[in-house]
Amino acid sequence: MLSLFRITDVAAHCDLPCGVYDPAQARIEAESVKAIIAKVADNDDPDFRVRATIIKEQRSELVKHHLWVLWTDYFKPPHFEKFPQLHTLVNEATKLAGASGTKGEFDAAKADELLAKIDEIDAIFKETKKA
């Protein structure tokens, strides 16, 4: 308990452990990326293509961000024990959203692969919610 003879730490924390997590956030951004790739394929306007490129990179970065938040903040050691493929899955998914994937390329197949990986992560997420 609080005392004059001992200094007790009191938190003024920066983290907001709101406890709200859902792979849907990553999936929505990844769906935007896929739609942008499709729109660019049908459009020759250079200004539009520049804007699309910038927005696609931002959305890809958000996919990575949301997956990393799940990986670091939501999933806990028991989850990684139960689903040993999870580390590799998050690694592969974030790579697919990176420069060698949807961030750097206009490849619809990469976007589909990314969405499939997010679905796999989502399936694990839903399993952990059942427990």
Add this chain to the structure above:
Amino acid sequence: MRLPLPALVRVRGRSMLPTYRDGDVLLVVRGVPPRPGRAHVVRLPPDASGRPRPLSVKRVTGPDPDAPERWWVDSDNAAEGVTSFDVGSLSGDDIVAVVAGLVWRTLG
């Protein structure tokens, strides 16, 4: 009512910036009623997964408009920290002590 009792606490984190910095040592007083406008040591409810939150320093801004017997708490740093906007107002029992002042701060 209990006798007012002084105690020392150390701030950990950035949610009370610019008023209090990480590492600041504060003199607090237990056993006195909450004083709206002042910083307090408070007990926050457990997080969504049921884990207890540590004792925290927050500013009591005033009574909860929807429940006048309860207290609304906020961080000084709008960008950071768990507040009543996240966890709702607190009961008087969870306002543990009032901050009387800063007793020590690292230079720099």
